[in-house]
Amino acid sequence: MSLKHALLGILHYGPMTGYELKQFFDSSVQHFWNAELSQIYPTLKQMEELGYVDKRVEVQENRPNRKIYEITAGGRAEFARWVREPMPPAALRDPFLIKIFFGSELPIDDMLILLRRQQEEEQKLLAFSEIVLSARIDHAHKEHHDIAGAATFWRLTLEMAIAHRRAYIAWCDAAMHALESMRDESSAAGEASGGE
Amino acid sequence: MSLKHALLGILHYGPMTGYELKQFFDSSVQHFWNAELSQIYPTLKQMEELGYVDKRVEVQENRPNRKIYEITAGGRAEFARWVREPMPPAALRDPFLIKIFFGSELPIDDMLILLRRQQEEEQKLLAFSEIVLSARIDHAHKEHHDIAGAATFWRLTLEMAIAHRRAYIAWCDAAMHALESMRDESSAAGEASGGE
DNA sequence: CATCTCATGTAATCAGTTACATGATTTC
DNA sequence: GAAATCATGTAACTGATTACATGAGATG
Structure with a gap:
């Protein structure tokens, strides 16, 4: 499970609660990873059992006590081991390609509609990565004036996401062109059944 | 679940057993989808209950009976509905980017090792897509002389896989260059500790 | 008056992988 | 003699999502 290691990675920046870890996910790595609170809480419990984190409870009134998790030496060691460990490239697993x-x-025109819509969705994600997220990194960069060059690595992951979206969009274009010429060829051949 | 629909898609080409469906997966869509037999068999059972497929049993000696599944009108309708249904773009979910x-x-040199190895793995996958798979499509094209232009669509999915791998490889290059200049800058700044 | 934030969780379900089980026939 | 092919499955487990449960305080 990579979630354990993602959490360990975040905890390098300082002790945090599960809730705060979720916020960190949503504001920094959501372009290539995500996790729900309902998955984070049990995972933290597990990590405590494994000795990767220490828990400190901050008692609160009127709401659940804050459970602040801090990475241990064992957690750091496990993270360092995992980072260096080879892993197979992530499989491309895209249900849209099943449709293609x-x-x-299907009629070619229906496939063109499908591609057009998918391209638009990809464009939205690209715009989000390009504008919102890169601004966010700049901000983090200035705020913490980039201790240990973390912003460089954050930016690299963003650039991968952007490269992926751009490749997808370009492919949609190429696919639509290919289908259009396919359609035009077959209509030129079967001209007899043409007309209004 | 997209597996149901992937199986329905394949069954458009003709009736098949679970075993044959698995072979079809392995020889055609494995660059963007995969499924194990242990997942296919129960799914076919479910699809039969839903009325998407009909089952015919071919009795065999010395080995389990072949269960041949054929798509029904209901199955075709469900497939046609699903294909046209909008779906959100697949999320990029790549544990390697967590490492980055x-x-x-980590020391920059360790990160460079990581990137180099990952790039090599991606290159292997790219070569596989480019050579083995495209040859396979050509072959299928000639054998069945491309009834209904299926090969065009097969090729499009292959091209997406290739575009993805190429983008990944190019990104690895860019990332390595960025880290190298980062390393060179910091070693130029802290020259006192340099030497041997 | 409604929604968002904070803060914790459990339970059910779904999707997918790995391991286990069987066993004849063919190929190397 | 070992491994691959054919042909079916079940069981256990992992990873992730969705739904359910609680409830005060702040913001709009």
Whole structure:
């Protein structure tokens, strides 16, 4: 499970509660990873059992006590081991490509609609990465004046996300062009059934 | 679950057993989807209950009976509905980027090793897509002389996989260059500790 | 008066992987 | 003699999502 190691990574920046860890996810790595609170809480418990983190409870009134987790030496060691460990590249697992693969079962115009819409969605994600997220990194950069060059690495992950979205968008374009010429060729061949 | 729909898609090409469906996966869509037999068998059972497929049993000696599944009108309708249904773009979910994100916790040279190895793995996958798979599509194209233009769509999915791998490889290059200049800058600044 | 923030969790379900189980036939 | 092919499954486990549960205080 990479979630354990993502949490350990974040805890390098300082002790945090589960709730704060979730906020960190949402504001920094959501372009390539995500986790729900309902997954984070049990995972933290597990990590405590494994000795990767220490827990300190801050008693509160009117709301659940804050449980602040801090990375241990064991946690740091495990993180360092995991980072260096080789891993197979992430598989491309995209249900949209299933739709394309069986595209010959549908009219070409329907496939073009599909591609156009998917491209628009990708464009939204790209714009989000390019504008919102890069601004966020700049901000973090200035606020903490980039201790240990973390911002460089944050930016690299963003650039991968951006490269991926751009490649997808370009592919949608190429695919639509290919289908358009396919359609035009077949309509030129079967001209008899054409007209209004 | 997209597996149901992937199986329905394949069954458009003709009736098949679970075993044959698995072979189809391995020889055609494995660059963007995969499924184990242990997942396929129960899913086919479910699809039969839903009325998406009909089952015919072919009795065999010395080995389990072949259960041949054929898509029904209901299955075709469900597939057609699903294909046209909008879906959010697949999330980028890449544990390698977690490693990069926390790269400031490691020596830069270790990060360079990591990137180099990952790039090599991506290159292997790219070569596989470019050579083996495209040859496979050409072959399928000639064998069945491309009824209904299926090969065009097969090729499109392959091209997406290739575009993705190329973008990843290019990004690894850029990342390594960025880290190298980062390292060179910091060694130029802290020259006192330099030497041997 | 409604929604968002803070702060914790559990339970159910879904999707997918790995391990286990069987066993004849063919290929190297 | 070992491994791959054919052909079916079940069971256990992992990882992740969705729904459910609680409830004060702040913001709009």
